Amino acid sequence: MKSPVQPPRWARWLLIKLHPDNTLEEVTGDLDELYTYWYNRSGKTQxxxxxxxxxxxxxxxxxxxxxxDKHYYRQPDYPATFSLQFMMIQNYLKIAFRNLKRQKVSTSINIVGLAIGLATCILILLYVQDELxxxxxxxxxxxxxxxxxxARLNGEDVGGPMLGPNxxxxxxxxxxxxxxxxxILRGGEFVSNETSSFKEDNLLYADSNFCEVFTIPFLKGNPKQALTEPNTVVLTEETARKYFGNQDPVGKxxxxxxxxxxxxITGVVRNVPTNAHFRFDMLVSSTDYDEQHIGWLYSINFYTYVLLSEKYxxxxxxxxxAxxxxxxxxxxxxxxxxxxxxxxRxxxxxxxxFLQPLTDIHLYSTFGRNELTPxxxxxxxxxxxxxxxxxxLIACVNFMNLTTATAVRRSREIGVRKVLGSVKGQLRQQFLTESVLLAIAxxxxxxxxxGLSLPFFNLLTGKTLTLxxxxxxxxxxxxxxxxxLVGLLAGSYPAFYLSSFKPVAVLKGRITAGRGNFNLRSxxxxxxxxxxxxxxIATVTADRQLRYMQRQKIGFNREQVLIIHNTQMLSKNETLFRDKIIQSPQVITGSISGQVPIGNSALDNTPIMSRENPDKAVMSRFYKVDDEYIPTLGMQVVLGRNFSKNLSTDSSAVILNETAVRALGWQQNPIGKELIGHIDDNGVKTYYRVIGVVSDFHFESLRQKIGPLAMFLGGNxxxxxxxxxxxxxxxxxxxxKQQWxxxxxxxxxxxxxxxxxxxxxxxxxxxxxxxxxLFSGLTIFIACLGLFGLATYTAEQxxxxxxVRKVLGASAGSVVALLSMDFLKPILIALVLASPAAWWGMNQWLKEFAYKVTVDWWxxxxAGLLAIGIALLTVSFQSIKAALTNPIKSLRSE
Amino acid sequence: MQRTYLGEFEEMVLLMVAILNGEGYGVTISEALAAHTGRIVAFGTVHNTLIRLEEKGVVTSELGGATAERGGRRKRLFRITAPGSRALREIQQLRQNLWLLLPPDMLQPGNL
Incomplete structure (x- = not known):
């Protein structure tokens, strides 16, 4: 039956198209009724x-x-339930514990993954905090x-953190x-008292106002007067104990x-903190160093610090x-x-x-071996x-992935909970409680x-970090x-995603996780x-470089060479001691020299000039050696001869290395050419005649290029x-030792x-x-956890x-291949992206070395093979499990 | 729980629902409003207000009473709930109390 008057059809059409469906019926009816009323009263147009x-x-x-939604409307006759009640929280916790206990494997994987991520983060933060x-x-x-x-001299940077005494x-x-x-002046001294003697490498000569600039807490003695007199010394607690045990050392x-x-001894101070750019065992007054040389450029050995007045x-x-x-x-x-x-200029x-702020010295100063501490x-x-x-970030992402993957298994539980009247909010709280609980664990x-790894970490970094x-x-x-927050964030995805499942669909076993999510996960x-x-890649490169450096031909024989230090302390007996040692059947040769290749030979470059070209100075290292030095170290004399004891003229002879010969610009045989030596007070120049050339050898680490080197006889x-x-x-x-x-x-x-x-x-x-x-191991581990989570998730899905595939005749192998293929693509993409990045980074690092490996394609x-191998191994665990499942099990529930 | 807050128009519509005593639906409520208060409002306004009142729990509704005039479509008939009538009574009580607080003759025309 139709009413006699009808509103315009297109307006009705508009209404039907655009008005919300659930109120369409009554609204259309009401408007029809009204139309009839208006029509009868005021006519069609109106x-x-x-x-x-x-x-x-x-x-x-x-x-x-x-x-x-019925529950959207309040039931005003009953007080609305406040959902975060104590009872409810108790229930959430109980269910959470039960769930976590039931899924032991995934729970522990999840906890361990996040724990390792957090632990690494905390360790690094401790380290960084210490450095800062x-x-x-x-x-x-x-x-x-x-x-x-x-300073720049002859094109070479010769600047440093030290200045002359004045x-x-x-x-x-x-x-x-x-x-x-x-x-302050760095020093090393042999120090003894009645009972013991030590070589103190870590002592500093300091001015009397040292303690007014730096904060050095005195345990005994007066900081104001401690270093004012000559020949006074301040010890640290530790040093005081070393020499005097528990006795009071002041005045001794x-x-x-x-x-x-x-x-x-005028005072005892607390040990210097490890996070200081200089440390000392003893402070010696440097008052007697004053006015020895006048100037800023002579005897550049003094670290000079200034204390700025406030507000400048x-x-x-x-x-x-300046x-x-x-x-x-x-x-x-x-x-x-x-x-x-x-x-x-x-x-x-x-x-x-220029001025270096004190707190920047450790991290920003670039003076390397001239620093007081590395x-x-x-x-x-x-x-x-x-x-x-x-x-x-990775640990969090994995945590999220794994939580989601395990939560999908619980879709039935969610369905039942919803049927029994749980609302979304409660389900969300349930999931969030669980993930926060996991995160806290x-x-x-x-x-x-x-706590457990800190000792090893300290060993590795050489720090004394504490908790x-x-x-x-x-x-x-x-x-x-x-x-x-991590817990909430990680729990939020499963919480919001799963709680929105339709109970009917879930209980029928039809959960369809969109493939769209897969892209994000990939x-x-x-x-x-x-x-x-x-x-x-970084690890492999570092390893290759290290091996390369250790295997590199260094130009001398370092095997079976024993070095006895501080023999200058024997004074005249030094040669006697050597001669005695050589007589031992154990010894092949023995040599006395102040210079030993490799190690912290803090030698400065000194300019040498050839006689015919005195304007061209070559910065070179000086080695003071004796005639046994070259045979002892097995160096090769490529031209000329070694020093000889029997030729008195050899005291004004010099042996150069090949680099020095090249640098001096001698094309032909350099033997017999002369170098300008020192000029004495009367202006008389001494000349050194070249008698031999040794093949280049690395006298420092492979980080530096081999520089020019000149060897002189005697004075060693x-x-x-x-x-x-x-x-x-x-x-x-x-x-x-006995002979010593x-x-x-x-x-x-x-x-x-x-x-x-x-x-x-x-x-x-x-x-x-x-x-x-260590870090690549950890990232591999964490990445595998992530992959494992994802594999579990997809296998589940x-x-x-x-x-169905198995019923239709697919073999277990083909199913495993199918599941594994999904993961190969992201890894290949990662390989393509990582290679240039790592190549660039490692080349940056290798720039520090004068002698280095090249970053090869292999x-x-x-790295790619390793990553793919590890990934496939991880994934195969899940995919094989999925492939071997009896299809009856998976299809029965339909 | 605090008292349900009702706006002025909501109060009017709720009163109309109560007056119509179970016979109130979009058309009758609009007409009653026009008849008793002289307000001509868009149908959508009434429609929205009714939904809002239902969300506030002061009215309930059910579908029924199809007529030929409406092409056989059902009406959504509204009825006031217990909280609704309580809310109306409270509003009236409040007004009453406030009127009692007025100084005598305050609102007499000559006083302003």
Whole structure:
């Protein structure tokens, strides 16, 4: 039946199309009724107009939607339940525990994965925090600066952190902004008291105002007067205990050096913190060093620090100091080279000073071996921070993946819960509780891992990190809050995704996780393997470089060479001792020399000039040796001859290495040519005649290119190098010690082996390799966890498909291949992306070395194969399990 | 739980639902509004308000009473609920109390 009057059809059509479905019936009816009413009252036009207006008023966006969900409407007769009640939380926890207990494997994998990520992160943060805290123990750290020299000579950077002895005095006198300037001088001394004698390598000569600039807490003695008198010394707690046990050392005397100069102890200070750019066991007053040489450029050995008065800009002070330096150094250059600063600069050389903030010295200073302690590198800090962030990110992503994968198994539970009246909010809370619980468990496990691995980590990094930082309330709160956030974030996806399942669909066993999610997941896998592959490539490269350096022909024989140190302490008996040693059947040859190749031979370059071309100076190292030196170290004389004891003229002879010959520009036979030696006070020049050329050998590490080297006969002292026959070493060493002590020197007997020293040089590279191996191991592990989670998830999702395939005759092998193929693609993409990135990064690192391996294509192939192999192994566990499942099991539930 | 808050128009519509006593639906409520208050409002306004009132739990609705005039379509008939009538009574009580607080003759025309 139709009513007699009908509203316009197109308006009705509009209404039907656009009005919400669930209220369409009554609204259409109401409007029809109204239309009839208007039609009867005011006619067709009026009615149509009003009808239209009212249709628009019930179209979106004006219309309010009616919710079909019954519980959307309040049941006002009952108080609404507040969903976060104690009872409910208790229930969530109970169910969470039950679930986690039931799925032991996935729970533990999940916890371990996140725990390792967190542990790595915490360890790295501890390390970084320590690196950043260098020298901050000084109360005036922000106002202390070091004055460093910036100089170029003959195209070579010869700047450093040290200045001549007078710089500090001049600065303090001339520049009002500087409230104090103080110097320290590195030293090594043989120190003895009645009972014992030690070689103190770690002592510093310091000015009397040292303790006013740096914060050195005194346990005994007066800091103001401790270093004012000459021959006074301040010990650290540890050193005091070494010499005096538990006695009070203040006022007692220590004997210094061969001459046994007495030094009075005026104080005991607390041990210097490990995070300081200089450490000392003893502070010796340097008052007697004053005015020895006048100047900034002579005897450049003094680390000069300035304390800026409060509220002064350090850039202004720096400019003033630079002006002062220009005057002083310029004057000295003029006296020395007869060049004005302008002429000096025109030659392409340069000089100047600049200020280094104290707290930047450790991480930013680039003076390498001239530093008081080996410096850090801000670049490593950034790299480590990036690794920490990536590790945490990957761990979180995996945590999310695994949580989602296991949660899908629980879709039935969700269905039942929904049927029994759970609302979405409650389900969400349930899942979030679980994941937060997991995250907190992971944090606890992670902290345990940190606690257990800290000793090894300290061994690796050479630091003494403690968990002390973690007891800081802020850090602890940050960790807990961070972990809870990770838990919430990781739980949010399963929580929101699963709680929106339709119970009917779930209970019928029809959950369809969209394939769209797979892309996101593949992306994450690719990202993880990008990092993993990069790490593998980095590890392989570092390993190759290390092996290359150790295998490299170094130009001398380092096997079976024993070095006895500090033999200058025997004074006249040094040669006697050597002659005695040589008589031992164990010894082939023995040589006395101050210079030993490889190791921290902090030698400076000295210019040498050939006689015919005195303007061309070649910066060269000097070795003072004797006639046995070259045979002892097995160096090759390629031209001419070795020094000879029997020729008195050899005292003015020189042996060069090949590089030096090349640098001096001698094309033909260099034998017989002459070098200009030193000029004595009367202006008489001595000349050194070249008698031989040795083949190049690495006298430092392979990081440096082999430089020019000149060897001179005599004036040598310091070490006895002994080439020994293999075997019976302990007895030999014991007899050496006995002989040493028969001379009763002030120094203890100490020795090292040349090949040990050689290894020491590459300790840094070894550590880098170890750290890289560790981190790549960890990233591989974590990436595998992620892959495992994903494989579990997809296998779960495709159970039915696999069942059908098997029923239709697919073999287990083909199903495994099918499941594995999905994962190969992201890994291949990762390989393609990682290769150039790693190639670039490793080439950057290799730039530090003068002698290096090339990054070969097979590094990438190896890393790729390794990654794919590990990935397939991980995935195959799940895919084989899925492929071997009886199809009845998977298809029965339909 | 705090008291349900009702806007002025919502209060009017709720009163109309109560007045129509189970016979209230879109058309009758609009007409009653027009008749008693003189307000002509768009149908959508009434429709939305009714949905909002139902969400607030002061009315319930059910479908029924199809007529030929509406092409055989059912009406959504509204009925006031217990909380609804409580809300109306509370509003009235509140007004009453406020009126009692007025100073005498305050609203007399001459006073303003």
């Amino acid at each position: 009615a149509t107009l009003r009808y239209l207006l009212n249709v628009v008023s019930v179209l979106p966006p004006f219309v309010r939607r009616r919710h079909t 805290s260098y020298d901050r123990y000084n109360e005036k750290a922000d106002r202390i600066f070091r004055v460093a020299l910036n 710089a500090a005095r001049d600065i303090q006198r001339e520049i009002p902004e500087i409230s104090k300037a103080t110097r 005397v220590l004997l210094f050096s061969r001459e046994k100069t007495p030094h009075r 800009n350090y850039k202004q002070a720096e400019a003033k100091i 002006r002062l330096a220009e005057k002083q150094i310029g004057g000295e250059l003029e006296g020395f080279l007869h060049l004005t600063p302008k002429q000096f 025109e030659k392409g050389d340069d000089f100047g000073v 410096g850090g590198n801000i670049l490593y800090i950034y790299v480590l921070m990036a690794i920490a962030a990536f590790m945490l 992971a944090l606890i496990v992670g902290l345990m891992i940190v 002390g930082l973690l007891t800081n309330a802020f850090v602890a709160a940050g960790l807990v809050v961070g972990t809870v 992306g994450l896998v690719a990202f993880q393997f990008f990092i993993t592959i990069s790490m593998i 002292s310091g070490n006895i190098l002994v080439k020994t026959r293999p075997g019976e070493l302990p007895q030999f060493l014991a007899s050496l 002590e028969s001379f009763s020197p002030a120094a203890p007997f100490s020795y090292s082996f040349l090949d040990d020293r050689f290894k020491q040089v590459y300790l840094g590279e070894q550590k880098i390799e170890q750290v890289l191996t 495709r159970t039915k498909e696999i069942g 590094f990438f192939a190896l």
